[in-house]
Amino acid sequence: TPAAAVIPAAGRGVRLGPGAPKALRALGGTPMLIHAVRAMAASRAVSLVVVVAPPDGAAEVKSLLDAHALPERTDFLVVPGGAERQDSVRLGLDALPPEYDIVLVHDAARPLVPVDTVDAVIEAVREGAPAVVPALPLADTVKEVEPAGAEGEPEPVVATLERARLRAVQTPQGFDRTTLVRAHETVTDNVTDDASMVEQLGLQVVVVPGHEEAFKVTRPLDLVLAEAVLARRRL
Numbered sequence: 298t299p300a301a302a303v304i305p306a307a308g309r310g311v312r313l314g315p316g317a318p319k320a321l322r323a324l325g326g327t328p329m330l331i332h333a334v335r336a337m338a339a340s341r342a343v344s345l346v347v348v349v350a351p352p353d354g355a356a357e358v359k360s361l362l363d364a365h366a367l368p369e370r371t372d373f374l375v376v377p378g379g380a381e382r383q384d385s386v387r388l389g390l391d392a393l394p395p396e397y398d399i400v401l402v403h404d405a406a407r408p409l410v411p412v413d414t415v416d417a418v419i420e421a422v423r424e425g426a427p428a429v430v431p432a433l434p435l436a437d438t439v440k441e442v443e444p445a446g447a448e449g450e451p452e453p454v455v456a457t458l459e460r461a462r463l464r465a466v467q468t469p470q471g472f473d474r475t476t477l478v479r480a481h482e483t484v485t486d487n488v489t490d491d492a493s494m495v496e497q498l499g500l501q502v503v504v505v506p507g508h509e510e511a512f513k514v515t516r517p518l519d520l521v522l523a524e525a526v527l528a529r530r531r532l
């Protein structure tokens with residue numbers, strides 16, 4: 298069965314600094330979103346990419362996609378996004394044609410994820426997992442704190458989590474389509490990833506190995522790293 302990828306790309310990217318919406322910032326001269334779309338289309342299993350554009354930017358995103366080559370076997374659709382990431386994903390799901398039973402959700406902000414990671418996620422869904430996330434062990438120790446009221450105030454530590462049991466979760470996250478649609482209909486809390494909505498349904502989410510190059514471009518330093526990864530690939 299073919300897979301479709303939904304790419305939420307409607308965020309402003311305020312943490313990256315002032316400028317265009319994050320997904321439209323250039324990386325190696327090409328918009329980050331185009332890299333992300335190509336990363337999904339690189340998988341032979343993916344035959345449709347649904348891009349969720351900034352609410353007022355769908356026409357711009359459509360012409361951007363028209364101007365950049367994709368593999369011939371890949372179709373794409375552009376739909377306007379919503380206020381929260383979850384709204385954007387749901388609007389993307391609403392646009393999916395019925396024949397797609399496997400759905401990937403991939404952040405536009407992870408433009409450099411290798412195709413092997415994409416394929417590993419799809420494979421695990423095909424083998425029967427309702428939800429699959431790529432993830433990596435952490436380098437940093439993680440502490441829970443009582444968040445400070447004011448910026449720069451010291452924050453009391455509440456607990457130290459056991460690092461060896463923690464994973465930093467990336468995208469694409471892969472889903473049995475029916476499960477993801479049900480999760481979006483059922484869960485209304487604000488969440489930071491799609492798989493956690495499936496966890497809230499009481500279903501088993503599984504982790505497959507992620508990749509260093511699937512990091513999220515969030516802060517200005519991440520752009521420096523992304524440019525370096527691209528330059529190394531082009532050697």
Ligand code: C5P
Pocket residue numbers: 304305306307308309319320349378379380381382383385386403404405406407513515
């Ligand atoms: O803010 P964060 O880095 O978690 O955003 C992850 C992804 O979700 C980005 O690709 C961003 O464009 C997307 N997003 C969206 N709609 C929103 C907010 C974020 O599509 N309203």
